Amino acid sequence: MYIRMVIDLELSVEMKNKLEKSVTTKKEDRKTSIMQTALKLFSSEGFYSTTMPAIAKKVGMSVGNFYNYFSSKDELAKEIMLYISSVLGEQLREINMSDKSVREKIDMIVKMYFLIAQERPELIEYFLRIFLSNREVFTKACTGMVCVSDFVTELMLFFDDGVQKGVLKDQDFFSALGLFMGYLGGMVFLNGEEVLPQPLCDYESAIAENIYNALRKQ
Amino acid sequence: MTIRKWIEQIEGEASVRFEFENNRISFATIAFPHTRGMEAILQSKPAMDALVITPRVCGICGHSHLFSAVRAIESVYTNCGTPLEISQKAEIIRELTLTLELIQNHLKWLYMVIYPELSHLLHHPIADSCRLKGAYAASLATKALAIFAGQWPHSSYMIPGGVTCDPTHVDVIRAEGFLDELIRWFEKELIGITLDEYICFSSKKSFLKVSGDMEKIENMLKKANMHEQGFSYDRYIAMGEHKFSKPSKLVHRRMAKVHSKLVSVEEAYSIDEKTYAKNALYHNEYFETGPLARTMIEGVPFIKQIYKNYRDSTYTRVMARSYEVALLLEHSKKLLQSINLNEPSYIQPLKKIATLSGEGIGIVEAPRGSLIHSVILKNGIIEQYKLITPTQWNLSCGSPQIPGPAQKAMIGADSIETATFTFRAFDVCSVCTTH
């Protein structure tokens, strides 16, 4: 209420925007930290075994207050997927908007994906082991590509640009998507199962080369 | 003595060089001074693009070009051993929109060219509003056409496999409304009797029942002695296959089959002026094509009667084209009533057009006569595209020894004005002739 009063004063538009943003950002930040905690719990304890009260306790919130942020586990599950998609999407967007060549961008995408898999493993693990493997949780709120839209849109823009530049072969989108993301996801999965002899980053250049050779225009 | 005349308002212009002997026209050389190179434009284009490009050969008969192009591509499918299935519904709709284009063409020609020119010849000019009647009537026909084709001019709604439209009874009824309105107009303004009565005429005397503009026009034709000139070869050809026209030729009352293999194109005869038109011949002979040819071949009783007395004079030619409007109005009505909306509009070809290689020919009866499109495709791309338009047949410019149909018709005319009228009776389309 105090903040509202301040905003209603004769402040400059810029100041008003900054203040409004910081108010909403605070709530968003809280949501994000809840999701981070939930992700860690899902990773260590498993998705089905982790309860909402358990997450609330770990975050240090009352259960009642917790439900103000996420009204159900299904909703939390969906929001987490949207969050992961936006994290990856933002990284991919920066790569798309750089003026590097298509080949270099492939390198950058592989590197980015493996880096996240290394430093924030719970994000990609969630996508592979929870989102893709428990569709029944997500069927209502996450039909089709709704919850992965940020990331997929950036991939589409990458492919579109690659074909327009004459570097990548024109083909059906899903064939190309499957090759690119199936490959990366598969490697991260194997890494998670501790099957790979070398650390993930050691495979980056070979993988990027394979992807480039498979997708490029002959 | 030679006099050069620049003839305008023929979908462009033509330059005619008249030669006189004993105060009569002894010969005329016809030159069409413009071309756009449509055949070159079509080369190397994907086959489907021909459906957008060819209607732009002509603003008044572009729909006929569309139909010819579609038939040409479908013919390639047939020649490759994979003939397309076209539903009856699609065939009927295609023929319907074609006949409506013929109707609008003839009405414009009659009211905006023939009627004013005749009146001018006889020194009693008609009001401008009279010319506009033709435009109004033509717009009713094109409204009915646009219900199925989306727009006129320049629709591309016919595609290999059928048509793009998916009409309901609402659409058919709207089209019937416009057609009905047009028929009422025709009965009231042009003939003064019912359409049913008019299309049943079997003798010249029946015409005495006619009042309205057609009566005035027929009177003027006689007054201007158009029944005593304009005689041509009395050789007729119609090559397009439709419900209203069977491919045939008629030479001195002998009917015979026709084959596109016997059609040829030649350089036009010219003396001192460049012409971009080429002559069209059937088995090395000049033939007349168009409404007179079609009605003679179909054996329409009224036209046969007129022919009996006046052979292929300018009078007969004008009467035939005007009468064809009535026949086509009746035909359009029947076609509309026969559409079965339950059939599919389009049946997708099994073979992809990008894999199509081969030759094909599409022939259609356009307003002025037979229109031929021939195409050679290689993997769906046009390697060669050739057009032969009706005006090329009628306006072939031959030598003094063997003149073309219109040239022959003009020989013996007593003045340039009379000869020009005879010329216009062929309903000339400059843009089509030279494409």
Place this chain on the structure above:
Amino acid sequence: MKSRPKLLWLQGVTCNGNTHSFLNYPYLSYILETFEFLYHPLLPATYTLQEIASCTQSCDILIFEGAYDPRMMRAGTCMETLLQYYGSTANTIIALGSCASFGGMFKQSDPEYITGLGFDRDISKGPFAQSSKLINLSGCPIHPEWLGYTLRMIAANKVILLDEMNRPQELYSYLAHHGCTRNEYFEWKVDAENFGRKEGCLFYKQGCRGPMTHASCNKILWNDVSSKTRVGSPCFGCTEPDFPRVNMFETKTNMSIPQDVPLGISKRSYLTLTGIAKSFHIPRLEKRLIDDNT
């Protein structure tokens, strides 16, 4: 008696499509009463083309149909001379149709020499490039109401707001997409699986340029009854400088992603929205509109 504005209708490299489209105008009597046609290819006019070619008359409005080839001769005078002369006498010059506006179909007849009156495709070029007198009525052909509107605005001394390609904004600010009966299919990304059906949007596979084309075709219907898209034909973008394109019945895609997206909308925004819309299955929109099995 008030003297009527003098209208001269000349043709360049043309098919006469615009002439015949205009003959469908319902109020031709009004036009003939309000204007004096010095010359027209079919309507009653004061002079013949030969008389006009002698360059002794002057006109108030010059209408030019067809692409511009300076060397082309009509009745013994070349187009460059005719346009220079009559263009200078006129207060308004109307480039009628896409050929006259941008080169259109017949620029292809001789690409080196042939252009529109003020544009060569989308580049400012031609005898009236940058001229404040020039109004472009692009379209292949034009809709009769577009010319009717322009002439009547001129007769009433009203200012016609033009866009950056000299086209009247009141006509060309709309997109051919506005008013298409298949709009709902566009909204929910339901593709037309094939031709010949009234269901489905023609944008994704059949090459429809409606969302990228400035035209009033689905607002002021053709022949007062319909439009291309309403009868299942894709819009070919004929009012735009790049008409005619190639492969006009197909949508150009790069990995299934449309190369061109609706005007003014970023590809990122478009793909985001499309991705989401495509995720939903709206049973009503996936069925036939008229179900005769009830």
